[in-house]
Amino acid sequence: MLVVKKFGGTSVGNKERIFNVAKRCIEEYQQGNDVVVVLSAMGKSTDELIAKAKDINPNPPKRELDMLVSVGEQISVSLMAMAMAQLGVPAVSLNAFQVAMHTTSDYTNARLRSIDVERIRAELDSRKIVLITGFQGVDKFDNVTTLGRGGSDTTAVALAAVLKADKCEIYTDVDGVYTADPRIVHDAQKLGEITYDEMLELASLGAGVLHNRSVEMAKKYGVQLVVRSSLNTNEGTIVKENAKMEKMLVSGVACDKNIALIAVCGLQDQPGVAFKLFNHLAHHNINVDVILQSVGHDGTKDISFTVSTDNLDEALSVMEQHRQTSLICEKIDVDRNVSKVSVVGAGMVSNAGVAAKMFEALYDAGINIQMISTSEIKISVLIDEQYTEQAMNAIHDMFINAAK
Amino acid sequence: MLVVKKFGGTSVGNKERIFNVAKRCIEEYQQGNDVVVVLSAMGKSTDELIAKAKDINPNPPKRELDMLVSVGEQISVSLMAMAMAQLGVPAVSLNAFQVAMHTTSDYTNARLRSIDVERIRAELDSRKIVLITGFQGVDKFDNVTTLGRGGSDTTAVALAAVLKADKCEIYTDVDGVYTADPRIVHDAQKLGEITYDEMLELASLGAGVLHNRSVEMAKKYGVQLVVRSSLNTNEGTIVKENAKMEKMLVSGVACDKNIALIAVCGLQDQPGVAFKLFNHLAHHNINVDVILQSVGHDGTKDISFTVSTDNLDEALSVMEQHRQTSLICEKIDVDRNVSKVSVVGAGMVSNAGVAAKMFEALYDAGINIQMISTSEIKISVLIDEQYTEQAMNAIHDMFINAAK
Numbered sequence: 185m186l187v188v189k190k191f192g193g194t195s196v197g198n199k200e201r202i203f204n205v206a207k208r209c210i211e212e213y214q215q216g217n218d219v220v221v222v223l224s225a226m227g228k229s230t231d232e233l234i235a236k237a238k239d240i241n242p243n244p245p246k247r248e249l250d251m252l253v254s255v256g257e258q259i260s261v262s263l264m265a266m267a268m269a270q271l272g273v274p275a276v277s278l279n280a281f282q283v284a285m286h287t288t289s290d291y292t293n294a295r296l297r298s299i300d301v302e303r304i305r306a307e308l309d310s311r312k313i314v315l316i317t318g319f320q321g322v323d324k325f326d327n328v329t330t331l332g333r334g335g336s337d338t339t340a341v342a343l344a345a346v347l348k349a350d351k352c353e354i355y356t357d358v359d360g361v362y363t364a365d366p367r368i369v370h371d372a373q374k375l376g377e378i379t380y381d382e383m384l385e386l387a388s389l390g391a392g393v394l395h396n397r398s399v400e401m402a403k404k405y406g407v408q409l410v411v412r413s414s415l416n417t418n419e420g421t422i423v424k425e426n427a428k429m430e431k432m433l434v435s436g437v438a439c440d441k442n443i444a445l446i447a448v449c450g451l452q453d454q455p456g457v458a459f460k461l462f463n464h465l466a467h468h469n470i471n472v473d474v475i476l477q478s479v480g481h482d483g484t485k486d487i488s489f490t491v492s493t494d495n496l497d498e499a500l501s502v503m504e505q506h507r508q509t510s511l512i513c514e515k516i517d518v519d520r521n522v523s524k525v526s527v528v529g530a531g532m533v534s535n536a537g538v539a540a541k542m543f544e545a546l547y548d549a550g551i552n553i554q555m556i557s558t559s560e561i562k563i564s565v566l567i568d569e570q571y572t573e574q575a576m577n578a579i580h581d582m583f584i585n586a587a588k
Numbered sequence: 589m590l591v592v593k594k595f596g597g598t599s600v601g602n603k604e605r606i607f608n609v610a611k612r613c614i615e616e617y618q619q620g621n622d623v624v625v626v627l628s629a630m631g632k633s634t635d636e637l638i639a640k641a642k643d644i645n646p647n648p649p650k651r652e653l654d655m656l657v658s659v660g661e662q663i664s665v666s667l668m669a670m671a672m673a674q675l676g677v678p679a680v681s682l683n684a685f686q687v688a689m690h691t692t693s694d695y696t697n698a699r700l701r702s703i704d705v706e707r708i709r710a711e712l713d714s715r716k717i718v719l720i721t722g723f724q725g726v727d728k729f730d731n732v733t734t735l736g737r738g739g740s741d742t743t744a745v746a747l748a749a750v751l752k753a754d755k756c757e758i759y760t761d762v763d764g765v766y767t768a769d770p771r772i773v774h775d776a777q778k779l780g781e782i783t784y785d786e787m788l789e790l791a792s793l794g795a796g797v798l799h800n801r802s803v804e805m806a807k808k809y810g811v812q813l814v815v816r817s818s819l820n821t822n823e824g825t826i827v828k829e830n831a832k833m834e835k836m837l838v839s840g841v842a843c844d845k846n847i848a849l850i851a852v853c854g855l856q857d858q859p860g861v862a863f864k865l866f867n868h869l870a871h872h873n874i875n876v877d878v879i880l881q882s883v884g885h886d887g888t889k890d891i892s893f894t895v896s897t898d899n900l901d902e903a904l905s906v907m908e909q910h911r912q913t914s915l916i917c918e919k920i921d922v923d924r925n926v927s928k929v930s931v932v933g934a935g936m937v938s939n940a941g942v943a944a945k946m947f948e949a950l951y952d953a954g955i956n957i958q959m960i961s962t963s964e965i966k967i968s969v970l971i972d973e974q975y976t977e978q979a980m981n982a983i984h985d986m987f988i989n990a991a992k
Binding site for chain 1: 603606637644731
């Protein structure tokens with residue numbers, strides 16, 4: 185059996201944890217399995233490197249930023265190989281160059297294109313544990329790239345896909361996927377299984393367990409994921425195409441505080457205005473989420489939308505560049521004190537009334553809804569950030585505790 | 589003009605120093621020159637990484653150690669590119685993979701084989717300052733290698749050779765090459781010029797200014813080196829084939845405390861014994877220096893020799909492996925409290941009596957000579973380590989101050 189295991193930065197944050205991960209991987213290896221391990225940078229080391237960069241240049245060239253932060257995973261994999269050697273098991277660390285982890289040239293947010301498995305196969309055939317740097321790649325000109333936050337998950341899933349692995353285990357600091365963040369909703373429950381689509385909505389909604397691109401890729405290539413804890417041996421949550429039907433209508437409640445609301449007021453009301461606005465942003469790889477368009481006064485219209493706070497400054501600067509040409513408007517307002525609360529569930533498709541129940545829960549809790557966005561399997565609302573925890577508990581009570 | 593500049597770890601040890609180096613390189617660039625910069629890891633970061641490794645595995649696999657420590661230079665070059673960008677000058681950082689810095693597979697002590705200059709030329713042609721990681725390479729299987737201590741000098745000289753650079757400047761924390769270490773001999777004088785051969789002897793004798801492999805390579809490819817300070821703009825020391833004849837017979841006095849004396853006593857006195865001993869060590873890339881063979885009792889002989897203390901443990905373990913077979917002897921003694929003091933000078937070739945004067949100086953100072961080794965242009969003596977400073981001053985007085 186070939187198993188890909190991915191461990192995040194917390195799991196390899198110090199010597200003791202490195203040895204814990206080493207032992208865990210060695211157990212799998214000693215059962216006769218081929219083991220490929222994907223590691224993130226240790227603890228907060230990526231953040232520390234970025235801080236070092238910004239101290240030198242507040243707006244560092246992205247190419248150089250990727251060159252810099254990619255060292256974090258290289259440290260993790262080489263130290264892990266040493267730990268395994270110390271435990272008597274042969275291991276080899278490989279970076280993005282060494283496995284030809286080819287990506288696009290979109291620095292800090294590159295997308296995987298191809299991986300050369302020859303070296304990995306050869307090392308596995310010689311019965312080594314293969315340790316691969318997560319998060320990073322190289323473009324066709326040999327420049328170092330990174331895949332963006334959570335990119336190590338994507339690396340692991342991509343490797344599982346090209347190696348046709350039997351399992352792809354994503355180890356994290358929680359036991360699996362919960363119906364809500366247990367730090368916010370104390371009676372949140374662990375899910376045994378969940379579909380790719382539900383996980384995708386939860387990931388993109390800020391549930392934070394899995395990176396959404398990794399789930400997309402897992403769905404595309406049919407890689408069965410297991411999300412489990414690196415701290416205990418509890419069974420985790422299996423993410424796959426046809427998850428067992430849970431009794432619950434809703435499989436999870438998620439929130440995302442890392443968003444800001446941009447309101448563009450007084451736009452000329454003519455065709456193509458919205459297209460141009462979002463096209464400018466798309467050209468800069470800025471994802472726009474919940475969008476609301478409303479009629480303004482005197483033949484104008486207002487467009488409000490949310491972006492990740494990480495992209496806020498860039499979004500505003502892009503818009504400012506076009507204010508004299510294709511984006512003539514009265515004003516652009518920003519509200520950082522918003523959060524998005526969502527319910528997700530494959531069961532929604534065939535069940536009307538979920539939205540009504542959600543709004544009822546919020547109404548009962550006295551929380552005002554600013555914007556609404558829905559998909560086949562999720563409903564999101566934008567609310568004042570200070571009511572996030574209260575909203576999540578109210579919704580969780582309504583759907584999940586009530587369903588028990 | 590194409591200039592290669594190499595800065596050591598101290599020169600890029602913090603933000604302020606990084607900007608100093610950046611400005612210095614930019615001055616050269618703004619004169620219209622092409623500038624290639626080779627950097628070492630910041631400050632003590634390589635030592636810190638090695639300590640981290642040894643904490644996990646006291647005897648880490650060398651391949652993994654190279655994979656680990658190579659991140660140090662990658663951090664330096666990417667931060668430097670950011671500093672230059674901050675100062676408004678385009679720069680690009682390149683690691684060993686990106687310039688195909690091919691080496692042998694001798695981890696921690698690899699030798700350069702070839703460099704692909706295509707990328708470097710292209711970046712220079714687009715008027716960028718090119719920043720290249722020193723010290724590291726990749727072998728033909730794409731494994732990361734390192735060139736051993738001082739390897740960044742070798743990287744710089746190799747680049748100057750393949751790029752046919754007009755100058756190769758080695759920046760360090762001293763003003764140039766001195767007649768002796770100024771920390772030990774207070775009236776040591778800076779040399780304006782020195783030949784490759786003299787520099788080679790001084791480098792291999794522990795003068796510590798330049799790595800000997802870099803000088804060998806400079807001599808082989810006729811690369812003119814300049815050793816100068818990164819802290820001031822004083823003229824440094826030029827290292828070239830035909831240096832101006834100095835008035836002095838001796839151009840430098842050097843010491844090396846980083847050695848240990850191994851005495852193998854009671855070896856069988858038959859042909860091939862010495863060959864086998866040194867052959868075993870050579871197979872492990874352990875350099876042996878001063879060698880003394882003497883007659884023991886009862887038809888045996890004793891062989892004493894020095895090794896770098898870095899190699900001592902490995903040398904002893906290699907010898908121990910062969911004690912039952914090809915290295916039958918009575919005992920192996922080790923003396924760590926020795927140092928080697930040497931005088932070097934191209935002028936010696938045509939001047940007899942240098943050895944006699946050196947021994948006189950030591951005799952006058954009451955210092956006992958344990959072993960002697962000579963070459964065309966140097967004389968080394970092995971003495972008790974505690975008398976190192978005293979011996980150096982005595983010899984420096986005899987040759988250099990007296991010649992004034």
